[in-house]
Amino acid sequence: xxxxxxxxLDDKVVDSRAVKExxxxxxxxxxxxxxxxxxxxxxxxxxxxxxxxxxxxxxxFDRDKLRRGIANAxxxxxxxxxxxxxxxxxxxxxxxxxxxxxxxxxxIGRRVMERLRGTDQVAYVRFASVYRKFQxxxxxxxxxxxxx
Ligand SMILES: [Zn+2]
Numbered sequence: 001x002x003x004x005x006x007x008x009l010d011d012k013v014v015d016s017r018a019v020k021e022x023x024x025x026x027x028x029x030x031x032x033x034x035x036x037x038x039x040x041x042x043x044x045x046x047x048x049x050x051x052x053x054x055x056x057x058x059x060x061f062d063r064d065k066l067r068r069g070i071a072n073a074x075x076x077x078x079x080x081x082x083x084x085x086x087x088x089x090x091x092x093x094x095x096x097x098x099x100x101x102x103x104x105x106x107x108i109g110r111r112v113m114e115r116l117r118g119t120d121q122v123a124y125v126r127f128a129s130v131y132r133k134f135q136x137x138x139x140x141x142x143x144x145x146x147x148x
Contacts, residue, residue, distance in 0.1 A: 001029055001040055004081045008033035019093055026089065039085045041092070049096065053105045061103070063092055070112060073127035077120045087115050106131075121147050 001011050008031055015028035019041060030037050041063070050058040067088045074084055091111050095103055109131035116124040128143055 001038075003031035003034060003036055004038055005036040006031060006034040019089065038081060039089070041085070041089055049099060050102050051105050051108065052102050058102070061092075061095070063088060066091060066108070066112070069127065069130075070116070070123075073116060073123040073130070074120060077123050079120050079123060083119060087112070087119060091115055117147070 002009055003011060010032040011029045012032060013027050014030050014037070017026050018024075019026050024041050027040050027042065028037065029040060049061040051061050052058055067084065070087050070091075071084050091108070094111060095108065099107075109127075113124060113128050113131065116127050124147070125144060129140065132139075132143075
């Protein structure tokens with residue numbers, strides 16, 4: 001694995017546990033170069049889990065895409081890569097628990113928003129503005145007002 005801090009490829013696994021039956025393994029890793037600790041999840045989304053987009057198109061559930069969306073929302077916020085991993089893991093695990101074959105992209109968005117809301121409010125509003133595509137300023141203000 002590539003260290004998120006120094007990009008070194010040498011690491012050791014310090015902890016391993018199953019996320020869920022058939023849903024991958026969560027590994028705690030330590031970079032051998034800089035000592036940074038991070039979490040990876042390897043494997044294995046059941047192939048049948050499809051995301052149904054607004055357009056009705058279906059695509060494979062993609063953990064990396066989920067991670068990018070969350071990481072973008074957290075850009076320059078006091079949210080560590082570990083926090084991002086944890087959010088990805090929790091959202092992915094809850095989706096795998098609750099859905100067998102298909103899940104609406106709006107449902108994924110809703111769960112990410114809920115998760116970010118408890119993590120960082122700026123990240124939450126950023127994510128919400130992308131996901132909900134606020135129609136106007138009032139809608140945006142209403143969303144922020146509800147945070148208080
Ligand atoms: Zn490193």
